Amino acid sequence: MGDAHHMLRETAPGTFLIRDSYQCNVFFTLSYQGEDHPKSIRLLLANHLFGMDGSSKTFGSLFALLVHYITSSKKIVAPYRWQRPETLQQLGRRAVIRAHGAHAIDSLPGLSAQVRAYLHAYPFWV
Known part of the structure; x- marks a missing residue:
């Protein structure tokens, strides 16, 4: 978590990344730059559906979850890119x-x- 928060610290609010979780009951963790500091949310996988910890909404894929929250919450808006993708x-x-x-x-x-x-x-x- 410390490395992810350090990477996001100087980015624009809404910049996010997905990382592995060290907790055995958590599939991934989404870390994002909030208005004042980086934050992290557990991404859970249960019954073949992805969801955010504390939310009842579930999605058939991690990408569907991201699209939903990018287009609706405005708390996550753009993925963190350490390097630009190749053309x-x-x-x-x-x-x-x-x-x-x-x-x-x-x-x-x-x-x-x-x-x-x-x-x-x-x-x-x-």
């Missing part, structure tokens, strides 16, 4: 390199010079 272009480049190897880029059919250059620019060869 689809970057994910595609990595998939091509993994599937074919860097040595095969020039022999792949149908690639434009621009795509070949982008594939060759991949900094992490597999």
Whole structure:
């Protein structure tokens, strides 16, 4: 909890993250930046449904729970991002390199010079 609260301390109110719970009867914990300081709420899983501790509302998935509370409560509004997610272009480049190897880029059919250059620019060869 301390690490999560430290990470959220300098973020905008409503920024949240989901973390594992160390309590055996708690599935996950949602930590979020409140108006004055970070707070944490237990996320429970019972009868294949997710819910927040203290609430009678339940949801079929963790994502459905998050969507509900993001759109209704305004206490959680945006996920904490330590790193920006990769673009689809970057994910595609990595998939091509993994599937074919860097040595095969020039022999792949149908690639434009621009795509070949982008594939060759991949900094992490597999």
